[in-house]
Amino acid sequence: MSNSEEDFNFAYLDEQTKRMIRRALIKALCIPGYQVPFASREMPMPYGWGTGGVQVTAACLQETDVLKVIDQGSDDTTNAVSIRKFFERVAGVKTTENTGKASVIQTRHRIPEQVLSEDQILVYQVPIPEPLRFLEPRETETRVMHALEEYGLMHVKLYEDISINGEISTAYAYPVKVNDRYIMDPSPTPKFDNPKMNFCPAIQLFGAGREQRIYAVPPYTKVISLDFEDYPFEASRAEKTCEICGATNTYLDEVVIDDKGTRMFSCSDSDYCNSQKS
Amino acid sequence: MEQILKAKAINKKFGDVYACNNLSIELYTGEVVGIVGESGSGKSTLLNCLSGSLVPDGGNITYLDRDNNWLDLLSLPEPRKRNLLRTEWAFVHQNPRDGLRMAVSAGGNIGERLMAIGYRNYSQIRAEATEWIEKVEIDAIRLDDKPSIFSGGMQQRLQIAKNLITKPRLIFMDEPTGGLDVSVQARLLDLIRSLVRELGLSVIIVTHDLAVARFMANRLIVMKNGKIVETGLTDQVLDDPQHSYTQLLVSSILKV
């Protein structure tokens, strides 16, 4: 492997590949929630490490962008650090941990607590883009179901949840309907984050590398979580207070803080937590 | 009585094999038509062409829908066709695995069609699923069990409940009691027959078992090598077969 920066085009991908991805992104933005196939490229990291998100970010980045990368809400996990380093090196862009200062945010498993703005892009890393797959493994069939808006099956999954657990127990990747049309998997974010997608001022882009799919939610688009009349959707969170910043309205992680197994609740969004502390 | 389904000159070839050779059939409202014939005679192929899961090479099929419109099935747009399959029609497969979702509970299976047509109240879906599982004589305690742990007969009952919950008008069955023990088969046929009468369903049932045909069907169509060799009222065909092939079929059954 060469260490020379000149070996890379800006943001790693060649311009032709970026054009191809941008075309897919534009199509995805025109048909909110629709999965657009794209020719995913080999990236210098294994699948499952956000190759889809990385390609989308690479296709969006400009030299003036400021990039933030989070994994489970945190900027300093291995995955987040390595993706951030990667773009520092191949694009030379500024990076930040401050949600408000970022123009592009690549994320795995969370949406930042701070409300996003119109001049931001949120890029999600997606492992499995097809929300219907759990009950219908045939891709030919799920495509027809999307095309004809045959979404009864999604409610069968929620029905199963209630009949087994007495409530809708799906806590992550909770299915949503976008713009009154397509059913979409919001990637494995906690359902607590679902309402943030609704009429979000920022552009939301989703990249699935292994499965070669891109989908998107344009700014200010209706995103509704599926439910039953008598079992309405709830954006639930642990009913605790962050023991670091005292927040009572954020999504919390339960972490072990010493070798005696002592546990503590704290904000999963580390930047938000830091900003609330002082 | 008026017709509900009309098929004219249906052809379907697989390579050199004429599975359906210029077949015409009519079904009247509330009628049960049995299609009988030896293995390979083209019964399933005909049923699949009629129910839209196979596209015939030639011919014409029309269906009178709930709103009294004759629909040309071969040129019907795909969304409307799939909608018919979920609402006005039902298909009971020989193998329950083809008609059930084995990873979904019995209740989820039965409720699927309701959810597909827009039911969004869990308690209501559950109540109707409970009613239907009891209607097919399965204990309602089993509502949350997966069909994979059901016996073959119970799976078949479940498939029937799943299909009938949206009160279809036309039901296609391909050897619905095929793999079952004789005593299980008899009870299931009893159940199917009483549901068909109660709901006033029009039925096309494929079987190679003449006893099943006699029990279920008002009228019979006898097939051989992709052709219809004889049709008529069930008792007539079985008691006084005209065609030599039918005579052979009937006598071979009686000899057993």
Ligand SMILES: Nc1ncnc2c1ncn2[C@@H]1O[C@H](COP(=O)(O)OP(=O)(O)OP(=O)(O)O)[C@@H](O)[C@H]1O
């Ligand atoms: N998909 C297919 N490809 C090729 N040949 C087929 C196909 N389906 C059916 N055939 C042939 O068409 C003929 C009619 O088959 P079909 O399955 O309709 O018979 P059947 O009367 O239902 O028989 P069985 O009682 O065994 O179910 C047979 O010769 C069969 O081998």
Ligand SMILES: [Mg+2]
């Ligand atoms: Mg057959």
Ligand SMILES: [Zn+2]
């Ligand atoms: Zn905090």
